[in-house]
Amino acid sequence: MKILVTGGAGFLGQQLIRAMLGHASLDVGGKPMRIDRIVCFDQAVGAITDPRVTNVVGDIADAATVARLVDRDTALVAHLAAVVSGTAEADFDLGMRVNLDGTRALLERCRALGQQPLVLFSSSIAVFGGSLPPVVTDATTPTPQGSYGTQKLIGELLVQDYTRKGFIDGRSLRVPTAVVRPGRPNGAASGFASNIIRDPLAGLPTVLPVDPATEMWVASPRAIVAMFLHAIALPGADWGWHRSLNLPGLTASMAEELAALREAAGERVAALVSHQPDADIMRLVKTWAARFDAARARALGFTADRDFPSIVRAYIDDNPAAIKLG
Amino acid sequence: MKILVTGGAGFLGQQLIRAMLGHASLDVGGKPMRIDRIVCFDQAVGAITDPRVTNVVGDIADAATVARLVDRDTALVAHLAAVVSGTAEADFDLGMRVNLDGTRALLERCRALGQQPLVLFSSSIAVFGGSLPPVVTDATTPTPQGSYGTQKLIGELLVQDYTRKGFIDGRSLRVPTAVVRPGRPNGAASGFASNIIRDPLAGLPTVLPVDPATEMWVASPRAIVAMFLHAIALPGADWGWHRSLNLPGLTASMAEELAALREAAGERVAALVSHQPDADIMRLVKTWAARFDAARARALGFTADRDFPSIVRAYIDDNPAAIKLG
Numbered sequence: 281m282k283i284l285v286t287g288g289a290g291f292l293g294q295q296l297i298r299a300m301l302g303h304a305s306l307d308v309g310g311k312p313m314r315i316d317r318i319v320c321f322d323q324a325v326g327a328i329t330d331p332r333v334t335n336v337v338g339d340i341a342d343a344a345t346v347a348r349l350v351d352r353d354t355a356l357v358a359h360l361a362a363v364v365s366g367t368a369e370a371d372f373d374l375g376m377r378v379n380l381d382g383t384r385a386l387l388e389r390c391r392a393l394g395q396q397p398l399v400l401f402s403s404s405i406a407v408f409g410g411s412l413p414p415v416v417t418d419a420t421t422p423t424p425q426g427s428y429g430t431q432k433l434i435g436e437l438l439v440q441d442y443t444r445k446g447f448i449d450g451r452s453l454r455v456p457t458a459v460v461r462p463g464r465p466n467g468a469a470s471g472f473a474s475n476i477i478r479d480p481l482a483g484l485p486t487v488l489p490v491d492p493a494t495e496m497w498v499a500s501p502r503a504i505v506a507m508f509l510h511a512i513a514l515p516g517a518d519w520g521w522h523r524s525l526n527l528p529g530l531t532a533s534m535a536e537e538l539a540a541l542r543e544a545a546g547e548r549v550a551a552l553v554s555h556q557p558d559a560d561i562m563r564l565v566k567t568w569a570a571r572f573d574a575a576r577a578r579a580l581g582f583t584a585d586r587d588f589p590s591i592v593r594a595y596i597d598d599n600p601a602a603i604k605l606g
Numbered sequence: 607m608k609i610l611v612t613g614g615a616g617f618l619g620q621q622l623i624r625a626m627l628g629h630a631s632l633d634v635g636g637k638p639m640r641i642d643r644i645v646c647f648d649q650a651v652g653a654i655t656d657p658r659v660t661n662v663v664g665d666i667a668d669a670a671t672v673a674r675l676v677d678r679d680t681a682l683v684a685h686l687a688a689v690v691s692g693t694a695e696a697d698f699d700l701g702m703r704v705n706l707d708g709t710r711a712l713l714e715r716c717r718a719l720g721q722q723p724l725v726l727f728s729s730s731i732a733v734f735g736g737s738l739p740p741v742v743t744d745a746t747t748p749t750p751q752g753s754y755g756t757q758k759l760i761g762e763l764l765v766q767d768y769t770r771k772g773f774i775d776g777r778s779l780r781v782p783t784a785v786v787r788p789g790r791p792n793g794a795a796s797g798f799a800s801n802i803i804r805d806p807l808a809g810l811p812t813v814l815p816v817d818p819a820t821e822m823w824v825a826s827p828r829a830i831v832a833m834f835l836h837a838i839a840l841p842g843a844d845w846g847w848h849r850s851l852n853l854p855g856l857t858a859s860m861a862e863e864l865a866a867l868r869e870a871a872g873e874r875v876a877a878l879v880s881h882q883p884d885a886d887i888m889r890l891v892k893t894w895a896a897r898f899d900a901a902r903a904r905a906l907g908f909t910a911d912r913d914f915p916s917i918v919r920a921y922i923d924d925n926p927a928a929i930k931l932g
Contacts, residue, residue: 372771421747424763
């Protein structure tokens with residue numbers, strides 16, 4: 281089979297492709313399938329060099345481009361391509377084009393081929409926000425407070441309806457904030473939760489713009505990729521009608537993050553984080569959901585990280601080149 | 607001010623325009639405004655002849671057409687144009703084009719002018735369905751079971767985000783099934799709830815395709831139009847952040863409808879309804895919500911019909927030409 285990973289050159293996409301390449305065959309909707317080719321689609325070329333991986337560079341919102349990405353051999357589409365939260369808020373048109381039009385173009389192409397491919401849609405806990413209960417459950421109504429969350433929720437609704445109509449076998453995962461995110465900061469408003477671990481470990485000073493008591497719902501890239509593969513592996517019957525799922529994660533306060541950094545790398549590294557409150561970011565973060573009871577996902581066998589120190593250790597293990605101190 | 611009514615030639619659109627024409631000025635977002643012109647936009651010309659009404663025929667999904675409909679004088683847009691449930695399910699592309707692309711084209715045009723017009727979006731209780739609690743409340747998560755409900759819910763999300771961004775002052779109403787719907791049956795799967803009143807009163811035999819115990823959440827066109835005007839009149843501050851609202855209505859069983867028909871028009875008229883169960887329609891209707899606690903709407907001053915006999919009387923009063931018997 282052929283696999284398409286959109287946003288494949290991003291950190292999650294690359295980690296997902298690497299994990300897939302570790303298997304000769306992959307469970308897709310309950311059936312083991314041989315991996316013949318993985319198309320890594322993004323705005324830039326991915327770093328993975330493997331004979332089974334083809335890099336394609338282009339615009340996800342362009343229907344002609346998308347048509348070339350998906351063919352009758354494409355049994356699995358992992359749709360990770362997105363404009364992140366801060367960028368989607370700053371550039372409304374770009375967010376609509378990539379996050380909404382791009383998702384729709386991809387779903388339309390899958391539908392047109394009539395092969396009902398499995399489509400994994402990377403949604404986000406940003407579909408929740410505002411006046412929320414103390415713990416978000418599977419019954420909590422999504423009320424996105426930003427354009428990114430709105431566009432992701434619309435994507436979920438399309439995946440749901442395309443699945444109901446039999447056009448695809450869709451699964452949407454509301455992914456916790458990925459921490460520690462490797463590489464350079466991006467436009468995600470939640471970036472500081474990663475910055476305060478990653479940057480000090482690289483020997484760089486960084487800023488915590490919120491109260492250290494601020495909590496977030498997080499998962500390591502490693503745990504997220506494992507949950508992606510689990511979501512792909514499950515038979516459609518296990519999913520049933522409802523194809524959107526709140527993923528397990530951890531509630532981590534920034535103080536807990538800093539304590540884990542101190543434990544892993546020492547006081548000198550932790551001292552590279554300075555606290556400079558930013559009223560705008562604090563106001564935004566207060567609207568995010570930090571505590572979930574992901575009962576349905578747990579019942580389906582999804583699991584996240586054990587604790588925050590293990591998230592820091594996973595980052596150090598997975599990114600040796602990015603560790604200068606510690 | 608100028609008012610645009612999309613779907614203006616439909617029965618609700620015509621009744622809304624007539625109600626507007628009954629006022630020299632209209633409360634729009636808490637401010638009285640003089641009605642200079644009403645643009646009635648639809649696929650066909652509306653029946654109302656009034657110097658203040660301009661009929662425009664065209665395609666709501668065509669951006670150039672929509673651009674001509676809305677200008678800097680347009681302070682109010684009532685967006686009623688839609689492909690109905692049965693049609694949207696039978697023709698997926700048509701539903702997406704009219705219900706999703708059309709709504710988006712209209713919102714984009716409103717945004718482009720930078721005047722923040724008030725946009726009333728006619729959504730539907732079809733956003734609810736499937737495994738529902740016995741009574742749908744304001745906290746119940748929409749889980750549309752068809753493409754129509756999905757497209758309406760996406761429209762609500764866009765109205766919400768465009769409002770949050772300050773592009774429009776949007777209000778989405780989840781309208782109960784309109785009963786008694788005048789005219790000929792359309793593609794709405796819920797049409798029988800109107801047919802069994804309207805057709806016998808016109809002297810025509812008609813079919814009840816579901817169990818008489820089947821309940822639906824209904825409101826008269828008269829009550830719906832009054833709620834539209836109330837939704838338009840309320841100041842934005844009264845709406846607050848959340849711009850989608852479950853409207854009040856009545857839970858009516860088909861047996862209650864037939865009893866009200868018998869009471870209003872006699873046994874001979876009621877005998878024109880024959881019971882021919884249709885398994886497909888019954889399966890579909892079972893997924894619909896029939897009982898709501900519309901607490902938020904009631905607190906905002908929305909009210910619906912008193913009882914089903916008054917709905918029948920309102921239909922007879924409003925449609926004298928359609929009454930042949932009774």
